[in-house]
Amino acid sequence: MRKVFVDVLARHDAQGQTTPLLVVWEDGRKFEIDRVLDIRPAASRKVGGAGIRYLVRIGRHETVLFEEEGRWFVEGKDAPERE
Amino acid sequence: MFEVRGLERIILHSDLNCFYASVEMLYHPEYRDKPMAVSGDPDQRHGIILTANYLAKARGVRTGEAIWQARQKCPSLVTVPPDYSRYLRFSQMARKIYGDYTDQIEPFGIDEAWLDVTATPGVGDGKALADEIRGRIWRELGITVSIGVSFNKVFAKIGSDYKKPDATTLITRENYREIVWPLPVGDLLYVGPATRAKLEGKGIYTIGALAQTPPERLSSWLGKWGRMLWVFAGGLDHSPVTRMGEEAAIQSVGNSCTTPRDLESDEDVRMTLYILSDSVAARLREQGLRGRTVSLSIRDNMLASFTRQKKLPDPTCLTEEIAGEAFALFQKNYRWERGIRSIGVSVSDLSSRSEPLQLDLLGKQLRREEREALEDAMDHLRRRYGNQCVRRGVTLSDAQFAGMDPKREHVIHPVGFIPAGGKVGGGF
Numbered sequence: 001m002r003k004v005f006v007d008v009l010a011r012h013d014a015q016g017q018t019t020p021l022l023v024v025w026e027d028g029r030k031f032e033i034d035r036v037l038d039i040r041p042a043a044s045r046k047v048g049g050a051g052i053r054y055l056v057r058i059g060r061h062e063t064v065l066f067e068e069e070g071r072w073f074v075e076g077k078d079a080p081e082r083e
Numbered sequence: 084m085f086e087v088r089g090l091e092r093i094i095l096h097s098d099l100n101c102f103y104a105s106v107e108m109l110y111h112p113e114y115r116d117k118p119m120a121v122s123g124d125p126d127q128r129h130g131i132i133l134t135a136n137y138l139a140k141a142r143g144v145r146t147g148e149a150i151w152q153a154r155q156k157c158p159s160l161v162t163v164p165p166d167y168s169r170y171l172r173f174s175q176m177a178r179k180i181y182g183d184y185t186d187q188i189e190p191f192g193i194d195e196a197w198l199d200v201t202a203t204p205g206v207g208d209g210k211a212l213a214d215e216i217r218g219r220i221w222r223e224l225g226i227t228v229s230i231g232v233s234f235n236k237v238f239a240k241i242g243s244d245y246k247k248p249d250a251t252t253l254i255t256r257e258n259y260r261e262i263v264w265p266l267p268v269g270d271l272l273y274v275g276p277a278t279r280a281k282l283e284g285k286g287i288y289t290i291g292a293l294a295q296t297p298p299e300r301l302s303s304w305l306g307k308w309g310r311m312l313w314v315f316a317g318g319l320d321h322s323p324v325t326r327m328g329e330e331a332a333i334q335s336v337g338n339s340c341t342t343p344r345d346l347e348s349d350e351d352v353r354m355t356l357y358i359l360s361d362s363v364a365a366r367l368r369e370q371g372l373r374g375r376t377v378s379l380s381i382r383d384n385m386l387a388s389f390t391r392q393k394k395l396p397d398p399t400c401l402t403e404e405i406a407g408e409a410f411a412l413f414q415k416n417y418r419w420e421r422g423i424r425s426i427g428v429s430v431s432d433l434s435s436r437s438e439p440l441q442l443d444l445l446g447k448q449l450r451r452e453e454r455e456a457l458e459d460a461m462d463h464l465r466r467r468y469g470n471q472c473v474r475r476g477v478t479l480s481d482a483q484f485a486g487m488d489p490k491r492e493h494v495i496h497p498v499g500f501i502p503a504g505g506k507v508g509g510g511f
Contacts, residue, residue: 041176043225048110050176050225069172 003047004076008065020054020065020072031058042066047075091256093209094324095198096231096239097216099177100248102194103134105226106173107163118142119161122150123341131341133165137248147386173224180219184212189325195243197236199324208232213251221249235320237272238263241290244270259318264291271315278305278312290316336366336374337429345384345422352423353410357477359428360406364399365462367430368455371437373398374430377408383421391416397441398434401454402475405430 007024023031035057042053044066051068066073099105103121108114118139120132132153135144142157153160174193181188187199200206209232220228227249231242234256241263242252254262269279271290281304287293293301294316301309314320338359346352356379367374375398382388391412399405409428417423442448461473 041223043109043221043223045109045225046112048112048225050109050173050223 339427
């Protein structure tokens with residue numbers, strides 16, 4: 001797996017809570033996040049990193065996003081996806 | 084000293100295993116199944132192993148040895164440069180986890196900490212809590228930790244060394260004789276190679292033997308340390324775990340470096356001491372401190388080392404006074420049998436710069452104040468225009484040295500619960 005840094009559009013509310021709203025995949029595809037299911041500090045042993053892990057639902061899929069020192073990454077497949 | 088029976092303390096000592104190497108293995112999964120070490124920059128001759136992972140340790144790679152020595156034992160060793168800011172972030176994340184259980188946290192270096200969890204709700208014997216912390220460090224930081232649980236700090240530390248990696252060891256009043264006492268005496272906190280050799284010379288090879296030696300005899304061999312080590316060995320240490328925040332009180336400010344080449348002459352040493360003292364003095368001023376005791380540490384190219392210190396008549400934050408004292412210590416104590424590989428200067432016995440100084444009739448104190456103002460101005464210039472914008476003439480005779488910036492490369496070295504001079508060994 002690869003550590004893939006992604007663009008994220010997020011809301012930072014007055015309480016200091018961060019909610020990711022939209023992810024832009026490395027190929028430019030955009031995905032709206034329907035729901036954040038879980039937020040916790042966590043490491044990614046798979047691709048190497050540690051920060052806040054967001055378990056999110058995009059459509060019918062659940063996936064995880066990590067925020068580490070102001071950057072977001074996902075646990076990407078080994079080769080970049082091609083369509 | 085007193086002891087409240089029935090209110091036994093529960094102290095954890097947490098030790099992040101092979102800390103630097105573990106963080107690098109988290110970020111570089113490709114190194115996880117290879118012998119790997121975090122090491123200084125080989126080109127700058129800081130080519131020393133800082134931390135090795137377990138695969139490298141199994142091949143005999145040790146903290147503190149040169150990369151070439153390590154490669155002789157382990158030709159396939161992968162070395163990576165250190166990323167201190169990342170290690171510091173991980174250290175802080177670990178402390179944040181500890182902070183969820185207690186505010187009595189005493190860091191010991193970047194990778195170790197004591198936690199007093201006596202008052203933590205549901206603590207029991209402390210083992211379950213230690214396991215919980217271990218689990219969280221693994222899930223949240225992705226690295227492993229060993230935790231010792233005991234009724235005093237010294238045994239808790241022994242516990243964290245007892246089983247690695249990723250383990251909890253409980254040392255109680257019931258089992259310490261079985262667990263701690265058979266261990267080699269060198270495993271005890273503050274028994275370094277010199278003390279160990281002395282003790283072994285007297286036939287004391289284990290911690291248990293140390294505990295069973297009359298303290299008076301130990302004092303006659305080792306001075307005041309003798310009694311302290313006896314207290315440690317017998318599980319009688321009562322020193323408290325410092326509360327978080329209190330440890331922020333700095334006990335010493337120091338800098339050391341491995342020089343780009345061996346130092347071969349007094350002039351080399353004087354120049355290096357000026358560079359180091361310049362950064363020590365700048366950091367003292369930055370923190371609003373002065374110090375009264377100057378310590379010099381030297382390591383020669385056969386890696387033998389010693390430390391000497393001297394108390395000054397007045398507290399200082401002036402480069403010239405610190406460097407001058409360090410150089411005087413050097414001349415008094417070094418006979419140039421070998422070249423010098425690394426050298427360090429530190430200042431302790433600190434007080435605030437806002438404390439008044441005794442004036443004298445000769446105006447010496449006024450001249451010192453003028454010098455402080457001058458050095459403050461140099462700090463200001465360096466902050467704005469970089470470290471190289473103002474330099475001392477003494478440092479210009481060797482371009483390799485003049486380029487050193489010890490303040491920027493500085494790493495904080497831990498001071499334990501012994502006020503000064505306590506040596507901390509081991510890799511991070």
